[in-house]
Amino acid sequence: MEKTFVRSGLCLFFIVMFFVHNPIYGQRKKKKKAEPQNKEQKDSGLKVSEFEPTAINKVVRLPGLKFPNINRIPYYRNDKALAQIARLERNKQWAEYREVLYTYVTSFGIQNFLRKEDMDLIWRLANVSEHEGDRALAKETYRLLLRHYRGDFSRALKHYDELVLFEKPLYANLEDYYRLVDKRALIDTLTPPEDVLVDMGGYVNSQFSDYGMTLGGEEQNRLLFTSNRSGRDTSAFNRQFNPSHANEDIYVSEKTEFDMWGPAESFDAINTKYNEGSPYLTKDGNTLYFIRCMTPDGYGDCDIYVAKKDAEGKWGEPVNMGPGINSYAWDSHPSLSMTEDTLYFASDRKGGFGNSDIYYSVKKSDGSWSKPKNIGPFINSRGSELSPHPHVKYPVLYFSSSLGVVNFGGFDIYKSFIVDGNFTEPKNVGPLVNGSGDEYYFAIDSDAKQLYYAKSRVKGDPNLDLQSFPLPMEAKPNNTVRFSGRVVEPTTGEVFKGVVTIIDLSDRVEVAPKEIREDGSFDFELVNEKKYLLVIEGDNFFQIEEIFFVEGDKHVQIPAISVNSxxxxxxxxxxxxxxxxxxxxxxxxxxxxxxxxxxxxxxxxxxxxxxxxxxxxxxxxxxxxxxxxxxxxxxxxxxxxxxxxxxxxxxxxxxxxxxxxxxxxxxxxxxxxxxxxxxxxxxxxxxxxxxxxxxxx
The missing domain is CATH 3.30.1330.60 (OmpA-like domain)
Structure with a gap:
């Protein structure tokens, strides 16, 4: 590594548009119907065969807290244990207090997360863990509290922010960052990334709204999406319950030999006078999961259906997945795990953590599906979670959430690694994807190079178009290597304020820029065994550019020269x-x-x-x-x-x-x-x- 400078010249920039979406269409709920309280769920957790251990390092951390009663009992209460907790707290027996409190809290069912007095116990567990020096558990418990507490959580937020002061990602102000990029462009030789924010063209997009897509087929050469372009005269029934978006259909576009998307055609074998949307096609292209709304044979607002090709390649009659999967409420956004034996979907059925939650169902040996289970409190929150999207090659679940410890606007896209059948703490995929609006209805290709999703041309415009652009580093499913550093003046130890960005030179992808922390530190999560360009710039030190190759976790001291020298x-x-x-x-x-x-x-x-x-x-x-x-x-x-x-x-x-x-x-x-x-x-x-x-x- 050069001590101060290497030759300037190779700099890329990533053009970002903030996506502003509307909660839309047959994939959103319309109205509620009454339903009795859910029964206890007795089947066990995630199917272990789906989630093999993966070779990942300390970037990925499994939660220390486990909640075995989620999906088993709706609510947990033990008066004897509560009395013991109160006595230990009065006597300030903190070590035993923490142990008993931990056992009680981890026995919670979903309804405990909806009650203030029970969430106060989570607050106490976080507080005593911090007091006893267990910073990892304290941070995890504070995060859980921030996701679920319905009252004033300002104290918890203050404690959490102090604990993660030198860990929290400080994303750079994008206006300041692009000011630096623009000036860099004046003198550097630019090689812009390919296919940046590409409108998918007139063959796919229409003058109407286009959204809710999936990639299908072994070669990922088939794009299925939802559109209300048909203009057909819908039934009075649909207009009554869905007056604004009563003509949703599924359309299909095939990739041509020139790597372009061909003309979209109506999926006539599936579309009816009712609303169809949120398609998901299996890898072999022979099975389609989708939703149909407000139908006479439906169980709720929108139900999940499945259709299969016969031996002659013709699509059979779609079948409602039945009350074992669907509920009295809204069920939508179906998708399958990478081994296609777990079904994920979103639902606002009663008994969840928030407005809408993500659920999963495991395929049994006889081909039927198990009773759906709530995916749990580390993914779901008191807000809404939508659009579950397991990657087809990597054990990573993407989803959209309206609430997160790091959030840039409305709905943001998050990702969670799946290790030994457990979900890691969700990570926001960063400001190069998430903007001040809403991000959902998305798909990521099998090679994790392109992100596809819908955006409106201007804020508040309900007319959505499908877009694609290179998947930024923080949204990658395999960026599991930590690169960290500290920027200091080598003789005085002075630290600097500035912006740090990293560019993947092999794929020409720029990582979301971050600010240098107060102690001069920064860190990124990168894909292993690749060459990167590190660019550090600020107003009181000379710009630093260095090229490095990542082989496992790496920490570097970066000497910076003050402009006052x-x-x-x-x-x-x-x-x-x-x-x-x-x-x-x-x-x-x-x-x-x-x-x-x-x-x-x-x-x-x-x-x-x-x-x-x-x-x-x-x-x-x-x-x-x-x-x-x-x-x-x-x-x-x-x-x-x-x-x-x-x-x-x-x-x-x-x-x-x-x-x-x-x-x-x-x-x-x-x-x-x-x-x-x-x-x-x-x-x-x-x-x-x-x-x-x-x-x-």
Whole structure:
């Protein structure tokens, strides 16, 4: 790793649009129907065969808390244990108190998360865990509290923020970041990422809303999506219950030999006068899961149906998955696990954690589906969770949530790794995907390179189009290597404020930029065995660019040079008696130009120095001529105003080494120093005349 700089030149930028969506259509609930209280669920947890252990490191952490009673009992209460907890708290027997409290809390059913007095017990567990020094459990419990507590959680948030002060992702302000990117673009050789935010074209999109898509087939060459483009005259029944969006149908587009999406056609074998949407096609393309709404044979607002191809390749009559899967309420967004033996879907049925939750059902040996189970309190929240999307190759579940510890707007996309049948703490996939609006109805291709989802052209516009763009790093299902670092001034230990971004040079994907933390630290989660470009830039230090190859977790100390320091470069070494620039000087001079172009509030003082050989008056003239040669190069190359760079010369009056004894010591005295300073401080600079002229003094 170079100590300060490498050559600037290779920089990419990722164009981001904030997606603003509306909660829409047959895939959203319409109205409630009455239903008796759910019965206890007696079947066990996730099917272990689906989730094999995966070779991942400390980036992925399984929750320490387990809730075995979720899906077993609706509510847990033990008066004897509560009395014991109260006694231990009065007596301040904190170690035993924490142990008993942990046992009680982890016995909760779903309804416990809806009651304030029970959530207060989670608050106490978090608090005593913090007190007893178990930071990991404290952070996890505070996160759980923030997801489910329905009252004032400001105290919990304060405690949590203090615990994760140097861990929480500090995403950079995108306006500031793109300001830096734009200035970088003025001087760097740009190679923009391919297919950035690509509208999928007139063959797919229409003047009506297009959304709710899936990729199907072994080669992922079939796009199925929902659209209300048909314009058909729907029945009075549908208009009564769904007046705004009463003509939803499924459409299919096939990828052509030119890697383009062909004309979308109505899926006539499935579409009816009722609303169809949220399609999910199996890998072999022979089975379709979808939803149909407000039908006479339905059980709720929207039900999940399944259709299969026969031996001749024709689609059979769709079959309602029945009351074992569907409920009296809204059931939608079906998808299958990567082994296609677990069905995920969203539902607002009674008995969940919030407005709508994610549920799953495991396929039995006879081909039938088990009773659906709630996916649990680490994924679901007091808000709404939608659009479960298991990746087809990696053990990762993507989903949308209206509530998260890190949230950028309305619904955001999150991901959770699946390890040994358990879900890890969800991670927001970052601001390059999630914006101030809503993000859901999405699909990710099998190679984890492209993200597909719907967006409105302007905020509040209900007309949605399908878009695709390269999947950013934080949304990747295999970015499980931690790269961390700290930016410090190597001699003083000073830390800097700035923006850190990393660019995947092999796939030309830029990682969401982050701010440097107060202690100078930063961290990213990357895909292993790839080459990356690290770019660190701010207003009070020279830009840093380094290329590195990731092989496992890595931590680096990044030396940064303050712009308030005087700098000299070994390459700036003139021939004896000459003020002519040599080609080998230009690399470092380009770095100085880069900084000045990007930071318009700074000016530069170039000061030339010579050794003591020869006549002092001639040395003074030579040092000034050398400084002016550099000044002229910088002004011309950067196309800057004349007063941005000031030239001065000290001759042999300010040596680093007095009475040098050899050529190397003389060379140290023959130097050119660069002093960059904020424009408002120019009065403190020895040379104050913007139109500096040479003198013989």
């Amino acid at each position: 005087s700098l000299s470069f070994a390459s700036i070494d003139f021939d004896p008696g000459s003020s002519k620039l040599k080609p080998e000087m230009e690399n470092n001079l380009h770095l100085v130009v880069d900084f000045l172009v990007k930071h318009e509030n700074y000016r530069l003082l170039v000061t030339g120095h010579t050794d003591s050989d020869g006549n002092s008056k001639a040395n003074l003239r030579l040092s000034k001529e050398r400084a002016e040669s550099i000044r002229r190069f910088l002004i011309n190359y950067g196309e800057m105003e004349e007063n941005r760079v000031i030239a001065d010369g000290k001759g042999d009056d300010d040596p680093i080494i007095y009475n040098p004894k050899n050529e190397n010591e003389k060379r140290l005295n023959r130097r050119v120093e660069f002093k960059i300073f904020l424009d408002e401080y120019r009065i403190s600079v020895p040379v104050t005349d913007d139109n500096f002229e040479w003198s013989e003094d």
